[in-house]
Amino acid sequence: MVIGNRNPLPDARSRSAEPAIRDGSLLRVDDLHVSVHDGAATAIRGISLNVTPGEIVGLVGESGSGKTLTCRAVLGVLPPGCAVERGSVSFAGVDLTNLSRRDWEQMHGSHIGAVFQDPASYLNPAITVGHQLTEVLRVKQRLGRRAAHARAAELFAAVGLRDPERVFHQIPAELSGGMLQRVMIAIAISCDPQLLVADEPTTALDVTIQAEVIELLLHLRDQRGLAVLFVSHDLAVITELCDRIVVFYAGEVVESGPAQQIAQHPRHPYTQALLRVASVGDFGRRELEVIPGQPPPVGADIQGCRFAERCPVAMPACSAGAVQPVPVSYRHDVRCLRARDLDNAGELVAR
Amino acid sequence: MTAADAVATLRGPAGATPLLAVESVDVVLGHGVRAAQVLSGVDLRIWPGELVGLVGETGSGKTTLARTVAGLVDPRRGRVVFDGLPISRLRRRARRAERRRGRIQLVFQDPLRSLDPDMTVADIVGEGLKIRGEANAGEIRRQVLDALDQVGLGAALLARTPGQISGGQRQRVSIARALAVGPRLLICDEPVSALDASTRNYILRLLDVLRNSLGLSIVIISHDLSSLSGIADRVVVLYHGRVVEDGPVDQVFAAPRHPYTALLLASAPSVRHDRRLAPAQLRRAPADPAPPAGDLDPAACVFAARCPFAADVCATAPALEPVDGRWSVACHRHSEWRQQAST
């Protein structure tokens, strides 16, 4: 496997070109607060998460919970009107919150890649996908035309496109949604980033193609040590793919931990509710569950736990003051005062 | 067995006549060089009070089938019969009269597009009644409130426009509009795809309740199998415009007889991974020998090009045949492929 010229990390002046990984983490989000609508509301409050090299971390939550905004903060592409108020995002020791545009250009592609939900809207409809990939290779890795073409064909094969030479000369309109998403992934990994940020990449795909893309991401992780930050509203997809899960609710992280641990021993009432409504994996006849109520409006000012008004086991203390996350197990944290009182099904147990 | 005999065995409850009969329907969309055969020889029966899940991926023709049943598309061959009346053959005026009777209603996929953004909820839900000529405004209002009540919405929304209510509420307004005219068959095209899991389940449960309380037949088109398993009686699987499997949902999901259905089920993500076959076992590997038929060969089995169990016999299209009571499959190897997969 050819490893292209990876641009050195910005701020790595006196250090070597290899990324410095502190505390074993590749991406570190610390107490991130993001405001929206020109500071009118705080959409993200105190999000902290960690991605270690080769780890697949899943962000799950309803729309409006802040998971997409977090992704965009990591990528440095917050929408207009949004700003980081507090906290930091750092990648391999480099602080991303105040990065200059030039340093971002180095960061994008060579260290952090991205794929999004609708691949067709991120590709130029008039240019062949092959040329869109070689353009990236020629600009970022300064490959010559022939070398770029060869590398592009390699990449297309690596993402599972059959007949890469043929695909090279096709425009987006001639490819299916699944193939386009593979093209996007090829472009995203073309300069060997260490982290891939994927925001709902499979939501718009057919279920059979979704399964193939999930297998592809796992394969890329195994082969290249690619770490993935995967965002979805679908808990089932997250548990299929991810090593760790971070559960978002109303702009906060309410639970985070190993995926299997959370799937089998959820400790936050919201996570438990999500599991009840999600596809549990058996297709037998069952009662379809719902979560009563609605999440609070974005940026709402709520005293204490933000899930309290919908929570079946809320108590007065929950709304008294801010609730801090507590560990309930190895690397498994829950932001809930009752975390240790509940069993897997959300029933109270005697202490 | 001839095709007609096979179709005749798609029985419902003993002696009952189907409410809807789609008979060997071919649908071609587009003109000239861009004409594409979207449905081929589709046979489908819906009995009163049934809730049927229609499953298929992009390009399967499920939306076209819904539109054909609703009368928006004319079949090139075959016909659609509703309650004994061949509705696909009606002329313009008779068709409009039949539409005004409102016996078949279609709930579209995206309520943002299917609800007029400048109309209030009251006008939207009452439109069918106004078109019918229920002169009395008070009576219309009463029926509108009734329909909204059935979907769990109240009078407070009457003056709002679609942009002023949430996604789940919009979809419920769309359903209320269909209910207001008193249909007997409701076809819902991906009614919950754009909604979060909780709202999705709520609306599916609502449809189940409506089916029971109003005696409706409901067809739910979906690509999400697990939510259907909670409420559907039957599931019909479409692939490239043909029905490949049609049977009771519990049995089909427990042990699907068609490899494509099995692939769908295996691919569906689940929190607990207790399925017996992995998707990779149900796909052709690159090393496999060439399939007995190409992707577009109309004479062959529609799934042959993608099927890891395709044999020479699959070069001829299999008919939809009953295998067990009300369960039918279109596959030559339906009893053998599973053994091959497990080895």
Added chain:
Amino acid sequence: MTGRASSRSRRRSLLRTPSFWIAAAILAIVAFLAVFGSALAPQNPLAINAGALFQGPGAHHLLGTDYLGRDVLSRLMAGTRLSVLTALEAVVIGLVLGAIPGVATVFLGRWFDFAANRVADALMTLPYVFFAVAVTAALGNSLPHAMLPVGILLAPGFFRVTRAATLEHARAQYVEAAELLGASKLRVIRVHVLRKVLPNIAVTTASMTAAALLAVSFLTFLGIGVQPPAPTWGGILSSDLDYLSQAPWAPFIPGALIAITVGALNALADAFRDRSSAGTLMPVGQPDPSVESVDGDRQSQSVA
């Protein structure tokens, strides 16, 4: 990572931009003059005063006098009616002949559409001046007669715009939903399509009025349709140009009047267009995140 001002607030304030209100104010004045101009004119616009030719702006004649000693201000005020009303006459003719077929053609089938489009194409090739000359020669030289051909030639523009807008709205899924309920085509147009096409018609009307006003001015400038000594803006401009050496300032006044009015009409058209596109910009699939759940939602109670 700072953000820019939200584009949503920018869109809403368009109606509050000064240009819209300035344009509206100018047009209000013009409209007022069109109705009351001749009554309020300080002097008789037709009164010839041989002793006061080519006077510059002064106390007695605020904008001076013309080559016959007539008060320029009074002539302009009185001329507003003729110019503006006849321009409007042309616009109304164009609107009726263009917009109605434009909406109907979408629903009347392919043959009608084909024929209507070819008629519109043919009309758009005709130059209005020669058409106006021909019609006034045949029917008699008066402004209403001159405005008829202008109106006919404005119709294709209305037709095209209305047809395009109607096509777009007629393909909407809610129209399909209405048809499924058994709605007739007429009902579909009346209930679903018309109200959405009106903004486009309004925009087109504003720009067409500007075009018609220019046409009136040009035709009266050429002497077509004018019955001397009735004052019209274009006619005044024309006679002023004849006497440029004696009164070099004179043509600017009617010229400016025409330019300002036409400019105001176009600015109004722009404001309509911007406001209507902001209003109908429905982000498909993206519900407004600021919408909260309504009390009418009984979901929380009905769920067991």
